[in-house]
Amino acid sequence: MSVLIFKVILIVIIFLISLGLAAYATYGERKVAAFLQDRIGPDRAGPFGLLQPIADGVKMFLKEEIIPTVSDKFLFILGPSLFMVTALMTSAVIPWGTPMEFGGVTYHLQVADINIGILYVLGVVSLGVYGIMLGGWSSNNKYALLGAIRASSQMISYELAMGMSVIAVLLISDGSLSLNAIVEGQKGLNWNVFYQPLAALIFIITAFAECNRTPFDLPESESELIGGYHTEYSSMKLGLYLFAEYINMFISSAIISSLFFGGYNFPGLEYLQTVLPTNLVSLISFGAFFTKILFFIFFFMWVRWTIPRFRYDQLMRLGWQVLMPLAIINVLITGAVVTFFGN
Amino acid sequence: MTSDIVFFLLAAISVFTALMVVFSKSPIYSVMWLIACFFSIAGHYVMLNAQFLAIVHIIVYAGAIMVLMLFTVMLLNLNKESEPHKSILSKSIGIITGGMLFLVLLAAMRSTQLGPYSAPETTDVGFVQKVGMKLFTDYLLPFEMTSVLFIAAMIGSVVLAKKERNI
Incomplete structure (x- = not known):
């Protein structure tokens, strides 16, 4: 089995996991919301309502597709497509587990271990805003345009604080930008969150803002803007926007876990590597990574149904006057500590 | 190839x-x-x-x-309706500045060696570590100058935005 075939299989598996997880995250969200509001949630389709995402998917595909007559048809279709593509692209640099071994050849559970991994993530995140902007503008609807403008200014503002909080992590993990190296440096319980709690907090908050999740879902705040940038969308194009949001959530959870919470590392991994076969350990580490991801997806939902939405001026003040200076001070302090006291 | x-x-x-x-x-x-x-x-x-x-x-x-x-x-x-109508003056200014930029580019490219295309021998020249080392040793002064320029631009834009509010 050549490395290329392995990578292709890995890409297909990651793709299917992303889609499946996003579908069941919609179900999970409704169940979590129901739990937090003391309701039952979806329970009609299948046992415990487990077939609900499939029913929703069928409904999305069968709905009538409406394209506004005065809109730019090409850009109107390009918007949700771009949003979906950028949501899926980030998964390429995430290390999913310890390497596997078949017939004496080692295969890394990572699509591409590029030496600028974390910058690649930031780059793709910064492209994510185009899907929303194009969709909002080409709808030719004032609510959609307002949503798109809110989304783009929010994403640009929070990207800076996000990048700054990542710099602090890079300073303590001997300067490598590769996500694989960052995860490798967090063996056992040696997680970055214990050295950089402030950076972790800032990164999680900005990740919420980049995913347009409550309390930062100003772009689609239904009480003021109807549906924001996807007001005019129907059928599966609306489905793509909603679906991509859950994929974004999944990928952000994976990035948060691998930057700050050790990725696939857990206490006792080294010991298991000495007693169990390599491939089994690899699957166990993948399971550990996935548990962390699922926890953060639950965290996203937990926050959504607990904290109300910000006002727009509060959002901007938080981004520029609180998170940004805090992130810069964090970088300064970390830099000083690393320079004068070593690691 | x-x-x-x-x-x-x-x-x-x-x-x-x-x-x-x-x-x-x-x-x-x-x-x-x-x-x-x-x-x-x-x-x-x-x-x-x-x-x-x-x-x-x-x-x-x-x-x-x-x-x-x-x-x-x-x-x-x-x-179409709200498209700004450009006067002859602004059009001619555009032509002159564009032409001058073209001249500068031409002068810069005149000395270019049109040899075969090749990537550098070592693959790690573009790594962050190498670029960072170069920037903070050989090119420290230009680097710091650029940051001063950026701060000047930022302060300028803030001043412009503040001015608008007072009117």
């Missing part, structure tokens, strides 16, 4: 998208073509083993500057 094929493909895409930026009727499409152009230029950087430069190029130009550009174009709501 595969790298030759990739280079000519990328070069063709760069030139085509750059032309489409100018020839597009709608400003939104111009912006979209320009983003495509930036991506092909980032491809050239990768061919030259400068991955760091390529991704920073994408983050800064495609991710930030073009978003602001798109932002402005969307809010201007440009269409």
